[in-house]
Amino acid sequence: MGQTLTTPLSLTLGHWKDVRIRANNLSVEIKKSKWQALCTSEWPTFKVEWPAEGTFNINIILQVKGRIFEQGHRDQAPYIVVWESLVKEPPSWVSPFVPPCPPLSPSAPPPPPPTPHPARSTPPIPTPRPRQTPTDPSKPPTSSNLYPIVPTESPSSNNDSSLRRPRQVLPPEESPLIDLLTEDPPPYHPPRPASGPMGESDHPSPIAGRVRGRQRPEQGETSKLFPLRQGREPGSLQYWPFSASDLYNWKSHNPSFSQDPMALTALIESILVTHQPTWDDCQQLLQALLTTEERQRVFLEARKNVPGDDGRPTQLPNVIDETFPLTRPDWDFNTAAGRTHLRLYRQLLIAGLHNAGRRPTNLAQVRQVTQGKEESPTAFLERLKEAYRRYMPFDPNSDEQRGNVSMTFIWQSAPDIRNKLQRLENLQDFSLQDLLKEAEKIFNKRETQEKKEDYVQP
Numbered sequence: 447m448g449q450t451l452t453t454p455l456s457l458t459l460g461h462w463k464d465v466r467i468r469a470n471n472l473s474v475e476i477k478k479s480k481w482q483a484l485c486t487s488e489w490p491t492f493k494v495e496w497p498a499e500g501t502f503n504i505n506i507i508l509q510v511k512g513r514i515f516e517q518g519h520r521d522q523a524p525y526i527v528v529w530e531s532l533v534k535e536p537p538s539w540v541s542p543f544v545p546p547c548p549p550l551s552p553s554a555p556p557p558p559p560p561t562p563h564p565a566r567s568t569p570p571i572p573t574p575r576p577r578q579t580p581t582d583p584s585k586p587p588t589s590s591n592l593y594p595i596v597p598t599e600s601p602s603s604n605n606d607s608s609l610r611r612p613r614q615v616l617p618p619e620e621s622p623l624i625d626l627l628t629e630d631p632p633p634y635h636p637p638r639p640a641s642g643p644m645g646e647s648d649h650p651s652p653i654a655g656r657v658r659g660r661q662r663p664e665q666g667e668t669s670k671l672f673p674l675r676q677g678r679e680p681g682s683l684q685y686w687p688f689s690a691s692d693l694y695n696w697k698s699h700n701p702s703f704s705q706d707p708m709a710l711t712a713l714i715e716s717i718l719v720t721h722q723p724t725w726d727d728c729q730q731l732l733q734a735l736l737t738t739e740e741r742q743r744v745f746l747e748a749r750k751n752v753p754g755d756d757g758r759p760t761q762l763p764n765v766i767d768e769t770f771p772l773t774r775p776d777w778d779f780n781t782a783a784g785r786t787h788l789r790l791y792r793q794l795l796i797a798g799l800h801n802a803g804r805r806p807t808n809l810a811q812v813r814q815v816t817q818g819k820e821e822s823p824t825a826f827l828e829r830l831k832e833a834y835r836r837y838m839p840f841d842p843n844s845d846e847q848r849g850n851v852s853m854t855f856i857w858q859s860a861p862d863i864r865n866k867l868q869r870l871e872n873l874q875d876f877s878l879q880d881l882l883k884e885a886e887k888i889f890n891k892r893e894t895q896e897k898k899e900d901y902v903q904p
Contacts, residue, residue: 450466452502453499454487454499454500454501454502455482455485455497455498455499455500457500457539457540458476458481458500458532459482464537464539465528467483467530468532468537469524472524472527472528472531473718473719473722473792474523474527474528474719476524476525476528478879479879481525481526483526483824483879483882484522485498485500486499487741487824487882487883487886488824489510491508491822492509492512492513494509494513496509496510500529500835502532502536502540502543502544503533504533504534504545506532507529507530507533508530510526510529511526511527511530515716518709518712519828520715521828523715523716523720524719527719527720533641559826565634578815583669600903605636615679624626659733667690667876672841687727687730688727688730688731693730693734693735694734696713696731697734700713700735702737703737703740703802704737707799707803707836708803708832708836710803711796711799713735714732714735714796714799715796715799716733718792718795723792724777724788725771725774725775725777726774728791728795732744740802741800744795744799744801744802745770745772746798747797747798747799747801747802748770748795748797748798748801749766749770749797749798750796750801751794751797751801752769752770752794753769769790769791770791770792770794775787799900803836804835804836804837804839805837806837808837809837809839811833811836812833812834812837812838813858815830815833816858816859816860817858817859819860819862821860822883822886823836823863823888824882826855826858826859827855827878827882830842830851830855831843831851831852834847848877848878851878852881853874853883855881855882856881862892863888866888867884867885870884
């Protein structure tokens with residue numbers, strides 16, 4: 447057997463069944479062809495040194511993840527989340543290829559002799575940044591644009607580790623924003639008592655806590671945590687609610703559902719995928735971002751998609767009420783059954799958002815989506831699919847519609863790309879992914895030719 451070169455991409459494609467299982471555990475759906483296309487064509491264009499053969503470097507992965515969320519590529523979020531999970535919790539076939547990093551401290555070191563600023567061990571963080579010892583306790587906490595923040599207790603300044611300041615759910619600065627929450631916080635389990643000398647644990651969560659690197663905050667800062675993260679004991683999860691400031695920021699910095707349903711749906715979907723919220727969190731999020739009428743439409747569409755025993759949408763009221771309840775269910779997120787219920791509930795909620803935001807069928811709106819002069823074919827195809835989802839009553843990724851989407855992609859591409867795609871031999875045998883690759887080649891050669899013309903000009 448000849449010797450072959452193993453790359454991160456080829457490794458994941460060779461273990462695709464395990465990758466799909468990991469994605470299912472993270473409540474996301476991925477496809478093999480898109481996994482390969484994003485790795486080889488899309489992410490290398492982000493200019494963060496992502497190689498076409500893939501990488502297991504956590505720093506590069508987190509930079510790509512940041513670009514995806516900043517630029518609103520919601521369809522790429524599940525793929526980078528799975529990449530990150532494979533590195534942060536590598537299976538046996540990935541472990542030998544993960545670059546070594548400094549180990550995390552299993553527990554806090556013994557308290558040093560009293561000094562003005564006691565030393566503190568800090569776990570490695572994905573992107574290094576200068577850290578300053580806090581001297582002003584009134585310094586405002588760091589805020590997050592996407593992830594909920596929860597203040598952590600500050601370390602004791604003496605040797606008696608049993609004396610600690612009580613943990614606060616929300617910092618005092620956020621108290622005026624609590625009006626956004628119309629109900630009391632859900633009665634989830636409080637944090638378990640500390641078992642170590644410092645009473646803190648740096649173990650990542652088995653679900654959502656691993657999709658984003660965390661660093662231990664210094665005094666005066668707040669930590670960015672998910673609603674569910676690993677508790678003090680193996681297999682247990684602790685609950686942390688959304689902060690009022692995050693709900694306020696999400697509402698004030700995004701268009702309403704009636705103005706731009708696709709944009710707000712992309713935001714909510716990214717939150718559901720990365721945060722793994724509970725049932726109460728979902729209601730809190732929807733109450734902050736949607737009106738009463740919009741929530742009713744979303745719930746109605748979601749309940750239409752509840753699967754029966756055969757996997758098809760069911761009409762049985764008892765099954766619908768059990769799978770997508772309108773009142774608080776008795777789902778324990780510390781059990782496998784509870785997490786399964788929550789995962790299916792979030793998936794149905796995403797489907798309800800997409801269906802509720804769909805406009806009446808309007809083929810003319812789809813015809814108006816044409817490729818821009820400097821727009822890449824990948825970006826154009828994504829816009830075209832969004833138009834299909836918004837104005838047509840079918841999924842552009844379905845097998846039945848691939849032919850129609852392929853022809854629309856050809857006819858509405860830029861003139862030079864359209865002419866060359868039409869001259870391809872056996873055009874009817876080309877899949878949409880094949881057409882995209884050919885269009886990318888034409889697009890890249892066109893850019894190279896323009897640069898050459900610039901060089902020869904006096």
